[in-house]
Amino acid sequence: MITEEKVNTNTGVEKIPDSLPAQYNENERELTTLNLGPTHPATHGIFQNILQMDGERIVSGVPTIGYIHRAFEKIAERRPFYQITPLTDRMNYCSSPINNMGWWMTVEKLLGVKTPKRADYIRVIVMELARIADHLICNSILGVDSGAFTGFLYVFQEREKIYEIYEEISGARLTTNMGRIGGMERDLSPVAIHKLREWIAGFPKVMKEFEAMFTRNRIFVDRIKNVGPITAERALNYGFTGPNLRAAGVDYDVRVMNPYSSYQDFDFEIPVGTTGDTYDRFMVRNEEIWQSFRIVQQALENLPEGPYHADAPEYFLPPKQAVYKNMEALIYHFKIIMGEIEAPVGEVYHSVEGGNGELGFYLISDGGRTPYRLHFRRPCFIYYQAYPEMVVGTQLSDAILILSSMNVIAGELDA
Amino acid sequence: MAEQGLTNQQVLENITAKFGEAIFNVEEPYGLLTVTTTRDQIIPLLTHLYNDAELKMNFLTTMCGIHYPDNKEQELGVIYHVHSLVHNVRLRIKIFFPIDNPVVPTATNLYAAANWMEREAFDFYGIQFEGHPNLIRILNVEDMTYHPMRKHYPLEDGTREDKVDTLFGR
Numbered sequence: 195m196i197t198e199e200k201v202n203t204n205t206g207v208e209k210i211p212d213s214l215p216a217q218y219n220e221n222e223r224e225l226t227t228l229n230l231g232p233t234h235p236a237t238h239g240i241f242q243n244i245l246q247m248d249g250e251r252i253v254s255g256v257p258t259i260g261y262i263h264r265a266f267e268k269i270a271e272r273r274p275f276y277q278i279t280p281l282t283d284r285m286n287y288c289s290s291p292i293n294n295m296g297w298w299m300t301v302e303k304l305l306g307v308k309t310p311k312r313a314d315y316i317r318v319i320v321m322e323l324a325r326i327a328d329h330l331i332c333n334s335i336l337g338v339d340s341g342a343f344t345g346f347l348y349v350f351q352e353r354e355k356i357y358e359i360y361e362e363i364s365g366a367r368l369t370t371n372m373g374r375i376g377g378m379e380r381d382l383s384p385v386a387i388h389k390l391r392e393w394i395a396g397f398p399k400v401m402k403e404f405e406a407m408f409t410r411n412r413i414f415v416d417r418i419k420n421v422g423p424i425t426a427e428r429a430l431n432y433g434f435t436g437p438n439l440r441a442a443g444v445d446y447d448v449r450v451m452n453p454y455s456s457y458q459d460f461d462f463e464i465p466v467g468t469t470g471d472t473y474d475r476f477m478v479r480n481e482e483i484w485q486s487f488r489i490v491q492q493a494l495e496n497l498p499e500g501p502y503h504a505d506a507p508e509y510f511l512p513p514k515q516a517v518y519k520n521m522e523a524l525i526y527h528f529k530i531i532m533g534e535i536e537a538p539v540g541e542v543y544h545s546v547e548g549g550n551g552e553l554g555f556y557l558i559s560d561g562g563r564t565p566y567r568l569h570f571r572r573p574c575f576i577y578y579q580a581y582p583e584m585v586v587g588t589q590l591s592d593a594i595l596i597l598s599s600m601n602v603i604a605g606e607l608d609a
Numbered sequence: 610m611a612e613q614g615l616t617n618q619q620v621l622e623n624i625t626a627k628f629g630e631a632i633f634n635v636e637e638p639y640g641l642l643t644v645t646t647t648r649d650q651i652i653p654l655l656t657h658l659y660n661d662a663e664l665k666m667n668f669l670t671t672m673c674g675i676h677y678p679d680n681k682e683q684e685l686g687v688i689y690h691v692h693s694l695v696h697n698v699r700l701r702i703k704i705f706f707p708i709d710n711p712v713v714p715t716a717t718n719l720y721a722a723a724n725w726m727e728r729e730a731f732d733f734y735g736i737q738f739e740g741h742p743n744l745i746r747i748l749n750v751e752d753m754t755y756h757p758m759r760k761h762y763p764l765e766d767g768t769r770e771d772k773v774d775t776l777f778g779r
Binding site (some may be wrong): 259260263265267268269271272303304428430431432433444446451452540541542543545552554556558567569571575576578579580608609 | 725
């Protein structure tokens with residue numbers, strides 16, 4: 195019989211449930227309380243799981259989050275639009291350009307700025323590269339968590355190359371901050387295009403190797419097949435989106451349902467799974483990497499000529515040379531830097547298909563320089579509350595794999 | 610572009626036919642149908658949207674709290690975004706209520722997703738969700754005595770004089 199644990203209320207831990215399945219009370223078996231996290235290497239971030247274990251089997255789980263809560267929504271209420279970009283960069287840091295672009299599209303929707311086709315295509319390239327990087331890390335870490343380290347090293351090189359492309363585009367690697375109102379900060383440089391082409395030429399080989407290493411690997415498949423399944427109905431009720439929902443068999447993808455940034459121009463498929471278990475999540479991500487790769491190829495081939503940003507001088511920072519010589523440019527430069535852009539009154543919800551699901555931005559503007567309220571719909575926040583339901587009845591080693599297959603990013607979870 | 614099976618007008622007609630006067634302040638900012646309703650009607654409305662064979666709005670995209678200090682007796686609010694994945698149409702529902710009595714019925718019986726979203730709204734705005742299984746703070750520390758997203762808690766130290774907001778464009 196377990197005695198009710200004294201839980202430290204300071205950490206905001208949920209109470210451990212009093213009622214356990216009947217067999218535990220009858221047999222008076224002793225359960226172990228195991229703190230998985232907050233800083234366990236296999237939890238991939240700072241969040242805690244208080245698991246009740248009967249031997250190796252998990253009886254109940256209580257997830258606790260908030261360890262890196264940085265109050266982005268509150269901070270955003272004091273910042274002009276341009277200063278909110280660094281906040282969005284730091285949400286899902288595995289695919290920060292997607293957060294970036296999602297934020298700028300929200301602002302553009304509010305301000306009524308129309309982006310030119312070239313900017314859209316560059317954004318698509320950047321976002322799909324980010325999705326590939328995100329999925330590569332997620333899938334290879336799943337391998338690491340099951341004991342296969344090699345795959346991780348294989349694909350880490352590819353992520354490195356993607357980061358080098360970012361570096362050519364924006365000068366930064368992880369938190370890129372490369373979007374602007376109305377387009378991109380810079381055009382794709384010839385070097386960036388060259389690196390992109392090089393990467394496109396080399397990537398399929400590595401990816402095929404990675405797939406060959408895992409998808410028909412008996413040990414790996416046995417470890418993840420039928421582990422942590424979730425039905426489509428439960429997944430929808432929990433608000434799942436992205437690969438985790440598609441693995442359960444629902445083909446909901448924001449890129450297709452509500453196309454943004456010229457996604458309607460590209461030819462790609464939405465991979466779906468059937469059972470929603472860890473294996474399906476892994477396979478859906480693998481297949482999505484191929485689809486994203488197709489999109490990048492198409493976008494690069496059909497990259498339109500033209501400006502890389504909208505003709506919106508009041509929102510887009512003028513070139514520095516113009517600032518020195520041109521009065522209007524100087525005025526706009528000053529106004530943008532000092533955050534004097536006044537937004538129209540309105541409220542807008544815009545969502546993009548983030549690395550792991552529908553990433554939504556709900557922005558309310560009261561006509562001031564800063565958002566009156568900014569709410570992020572963070573997909574990880576939604577997934578993680580289903581974690582206890584998915585791990586109960588499995589073993590501890592399975593719980594680790596389920597967690598990494600859900601791709602919970604602490605920065606986004608805690609926002 | 611995916612087919613939008615239902616128009617905003619049809620959705621609005623459907624819910625006003627059932628709820629009539631309880632649906633007011635109908636707007637369409639940036640194409641997203643937005644309605645306001647009352648605290649009593651929010652759960653019946655969400656249940657209707659969830660079960661209705663025509664609408665099939667059974668996906669809770671997000672919900673969040675909001676604070677308007679100047680709206681007397683209507684200071685706090687909760688904003689729900691629901692989505693019909695079948696028809697690809699979204700609906701935004703708002704409810705407002707006084708800050709002295711911030712009690713709202715919970716939507717957790719309908720959506721498992723509402724659990725943490727409500728905890729977040731409670732944490733940030735102090736909105737009490739009646740019937741919530743475990744209404745405790747989620748992102749902030751448990752011994753915090755206030756609800757930090759309310760507008761009367763400014764982000765920066767208000768006593769500082771070396772930082773004049775107007776000089777910094779804020």
